Amino acid sequence: xxxxxxxxxxxxxxxxxxxxxxxxxxxxxxxxxxxxxxxxxxxxxxxxxxxxxxxxxxxxxxxxxxxxxxxxxxxxxxxxxxxxxxxxxxxxxxxxxxxxxxxxxxxxxxxxxxxxxxxxxxxxxxxxxxxxxxxxxxxxxxxxxxxxxxxxxxxxxxxxxxxxxxxxxxxxxxxxxxxxxxxxxxxxxxxxxxxxxxxxxxxxxxxxxxxxxxxxxxxxxxxxxxxxxxxxxxxxxxxxxxxxxxxxxxxxxxxxxxxxxxxxxxxxxxxxxxxxxxxxxxxxxxxxxxxxxxxxxxxxxxxxxxxxxxxxxxxxxxxxxxxxxxxxxxxxxxxxxxxxxxxxxxxxxxxxxxxxxxxxxxxxxxxxxxxxxxxxxxxxxxxxxxxxxxxxxxxxxxxxxxxx
Numbered sequence: 001x002x003x004x005x006x007x008x009x010x011x012x013x014x015x016x017x018x019x020x021x022x023x024x025x026x027x028x029x030x031x032x033x034x035x036x037x038x039x040x041x042x043x044x045x046x047x048x049x050x051x052x053x054x055x056x057x058x059x060x061x062x063x064x065x066x067x068x069x070x071x072x073x074x075x076x077x078x079x080x081x082x083x084x085x086x087x088x089x090x091x092x093x094x095x096x097x098x099x100x101x102x103x104x105x106x107x108x109x110x111x112x113x114x115x116x117x118x119x120x121x122x123x124x125x126x127x128x129x130x131x132x133x134x135x136x137x138x139x140x141x142x143x144x145x146x147x148x149x150x151x152x153x154x155x156x157x158x159x160x161x162x163x164x165x166x167x168x169x170x171x172x173x174x175x176x177x178x179x180x181x182x183x184x185x186x187x188x189x190x191x192x193x194x195x196x197x198x199x200x201x202x203x204x205x206x207x208x209x210x211x212x213x214x215x216x217x218x219x220x221x222x223x224x225x226x227x228x229x230x231x232x233x234x235x236x237x238x239x240x241x242x243x244x245x246x247x248x249x250x251x252x253x254x255x256x257x258x259x260x261x262x263x264x265x266x267x268x269x270x271x272x273x274x275x276x277x278x279x280x281x282x283x284x285x286x287x288x289x290x291x292x293x294x295x296x297x298x299x300x301x302x303x304x305x306x307x308x309x310x311x312x313x314x315x316x317x318x319x320x321x322x323x324x325x326x327x328x329x330x331x332x333x334x335x336x337x338x339x340x341x342x343x344x345x346x347x348x349x350x351x352x353x354x355x356x357x358x359x360x361x362x363x364x365x366x367x368x369x370x371x372x373x374x375x376x377x378x379x380x381x382x383x384x385x386x387x388x389x390x391x392x393x394x395x396x397x398x399x400x401x402x403x404x
Contacts, residue, residue: 013030014028014029014030014033015028015030015035015107015109015112015135015139016107018111018112018114018116019107019108019109019111019112020111021111021113025114026114026115026173026174027114027115027116027117027169027170027173027174028112028114028115028116028117029116029117029118029166029169030116030118030135031117031118031119031157032118032119032120032121032124032128032132032153032157033128033131033132033135034127034128034130034131034132035107035109035130035131035134035135035138036131036134039130039325039326040127040128040130040131040134041053041126041127041131043326044126044306044376045276045305045306045307045308045311045326045344045345046306046307046308046310046311046312046326046327047275047306047307047308047376047378047379048376048378049126049374049375049376050375050376050377050378051371051372051373051374051375051377052126052127052373052374055373056373109135109138109139109140110138110140111140112139112140112141113140113141113142114141115141115143115144115145115169115172115173116136116139116141116143116144116145117144117145117147117165117166117169118132118135118136118139118144118145118146118147119132119146119147119148119149119157119162120132120133120136120146120147120148120203120348121148121149121150121153121156122148122149122150122187122189122292122293122303122347122348122349122350122351123149123150123151123152123153123292123293123294123295123300124153124295125294125295125300125303125304125347126295126304126347126374127295127374128153129347129348130347130348133146133203133259133348134323136203143173144183145169145181145182145183145184145185146183146184146185146203147162147165147185148184148185148186148187148203148350149162149187149195150187150189150195150292150293150349150350150351151193151195151293152293152296153293153295153296165185168181169181182199182200182201183200183201183202184199184200184201184202184203184205185197185199186198186199186200186203186205186257186350187350188255188257188350188351188352189292189349189350189351189352190351190352190354191290191292192290192291192292192293192298196352203257203258203348204257204258204259204348204400205257205258205402207402207404208257208258208400208401208402209400209401209402209403210398210399210400210401211224211398211399211400211401212224212226212396212397212398212399213248213359213361213396213397213398213399214226214227214389214394214395214396215246215264215361215387215389215395215396215397216231216246216389216390217231217232217233217244217387217388217389217390217395218231218233218389218390220233220244220245220246220247221246221247221248222246222247222248222359222361222397223248226390226394226396227389227390227391228390228391229390229391230388230389230390230391230392230393231388231389231390232386232387232388232389233386233387234269234384234385234386234387235363235364235365235384235385235387236365236383236384237268237271237274237275237364237365237381237382237383237384237385238365238366238381238382238383239365240366242364242365243362243363243364244362244363244364244387245360245361245362246360246361246363246397247283247358247359247360247361248358248359249356249357249358250353250354250355250356250357250358250359251355251356252355252403253352253353253354253355253403254352254353254401254402254403255350255351255352255353255401255402255403256349256350256351256353256359256399256400256401256402257349257350257351257400257402258348258349258350258400259323259345259346259347259348259349259400260280260303260305260346260349260397260398260399260400261305261323261324261343261344261345261346261397261398262278262305262342262343262344262346262361262395262396262397262398263318263341263342263343263394263395263396263397263398264276264341264342264343264344264363264387264395265339265340265341265342265387265388265389265393265394265395266309266339266340266342266385266386266387266388267337267338267339267340267385267386267388268309268334268336268337268338268382268383268385269336269337269383269384269385269386270336270382270383270384271334271336271380271381271382271383272334272336272380272382273308273309273310273334273380273381274308274309274334274340274342274380274381274385275306275307275308275309275365275366275376275379275380275381276306276307276308276309276342276344276363276365276385277304277306277363277364277365277366277367277368277376278304278305278306278307278344278346278361278362278363279301279302279303279304279361279362279364279368279369280301280302280303280304280346280349280359280360280361280362281301281302281359281360281362282302282351282353282357282358282359282360283357283358283360284354284357285354285355285356285357287358290357292351294369294371295371295373295374296371297369297371299369300369301362301368301369302349302351302359303346303347303348303349304346304347304368305344305345305346305347306344306376307326307342307343307344307345308326308380309332309334309340309342310331310332310333310334310380311326311327311331311332312326312327312332312340312341312342312343313325313326313327313343314327315341315343318343323345324343324344324345325345326345339388339393359399361397363387365379365381365385366379366381
C-alpha cells in the first residue's frame with residue numbers, strides 16, 4: 001500500500017483530514033496553526049482581535065517586515081466570500097463572540113492516531129501558539145512529536161534545523177528508517193537570540209512543578225507565601241499608560257516551561273465589563289528588560305493572556321487548571337463594585353530566569369504590545385479596575401517551575 005504524508009502549513013486542514021482516517025495516510029505535519037479559530041485567533045479570552053483577520057482576508061497585497069529589518073512576509077489574499085471565514089471576520093469587527101451565532105467546525109482530535117509532527121512557537125502569540133500546543137495535547141496518536149521555538153516564526157520554519165526535523169520524521173514514518181525521534185524538542189529562551197535546546201518526553205516537562213506566586217498589592221510583589229490581610233490596588237482601565245506591575249526576583253536559576261494561569265480577584269468601579277490584558281516580562285539582574293520575539297517584532301514579552309469578565313469561566317469548574325477557558329456559550333454579568341474572580345489562561349512558553357533576574361506580571365486595560373496586525377480595539381473598559389490580594393482574595397499566578 002502506498003503511504004501518504006500530509007505536510008500542511010494549514011494545521012486545521014491536516015488535522016481535519018487525519019480525523020477522517022483516509023486510506024493510505026501514514027503521518028501528518030500540521031506545522032503551525034490553530035485548533036479553534038474562535039478562541040485561538042479571532043477572539044482572545046472573549047475579546048475580539050480586530051486587526052489580523054480583516055487584514056488576512058482583505059485581498060490587499062501586504063508586506064510585513066520584522067521591525068528591525070528582518071525577512072518580509074508578503075501575501076496576496078482573495079476577497080472575502082460569504083461563509084464561515086466571512087462570519088469570523090464580522091465577529092472580529094464587533095459582532096457577539098457566541099458559538100451559537102458563529103459555529104466553528106470541530107475536529108475530533110481523539111480520532112487522530114497517525115504519527116504527527118507539530119511546531120509550537122512561543123513567539124506566535126495570539127496567532128499559532130495556543131492552537132499548536134492545544135493540538136499536540138489533544139491528538140491521541142502514540143507517536144506525536146513537538147518541535148518548539150521562540151524566534152522569528154518564518155525564519156525558523158524555513159530554516160535548516162526545522163527542515164531536517166521534518167526530513168527525519170518523513171524517513172521514520174514513510175520509509176521505516178530506524179531513526180529515534182524524541183517526543184519533544186524543547187527550546188528554552190534566555191534572551192532574544194540566546195536559547196538552549198534539550199529533548200523531553202512530554203510538554204510541559206514532567207520535572208515542572210506547579211507553583212503559586214501570590215499577588216501582594218500592598219508591596220506590588222509576587223511571593224510564594226500568601227498575604228494574610230486584604231489589600232487592593234487600582235489602575236485606570238482606559239489609560240494608555242496606567243498598569244499594575246508585580247515582581248518576583250529569583251534567588252536561584254529557574255526555568256519556566258509550560259502554560260501559566262492567573263487567578264485574580266477584581267472589581268470594576270464603573271462600566272459593565274472588564275477587559276483584562278495580562279503580560280509576563282523578564283528583567284535581568286540590573287533591572288533591564290529582556291525582549292523576546294512576538295509575531296514579527298523584536299520587542300515582545302515572555303508571554304501573555306486576555307480575558308473579558310463577562311466571558312469568564314466558572315471558578316468551580318476551573319480548579320487548578322492551567323487552561324481556564326473563556327466561555328462563548330453565555331455571558332456572566334459584571335456589576336459595579338462587585339468583586340469577581342478572573343481566571344486567565346496565559347499562553348505556553350519556555351524561558352530561563354537566571355539567579356537575580358526578575359519575573360514581572362503586568363495587568364492593564366489595553367494591549368501590552370500593539371502591532372500593525374495584532375490589536376484589540378473593541379474594548380469595554382471604563383473607570384478604574386481594582387485588584388485585591390490577601391485573606392479571602394488569594395490572587396495568584398500559577399507557574400510551572402523547574403529549578404534543577
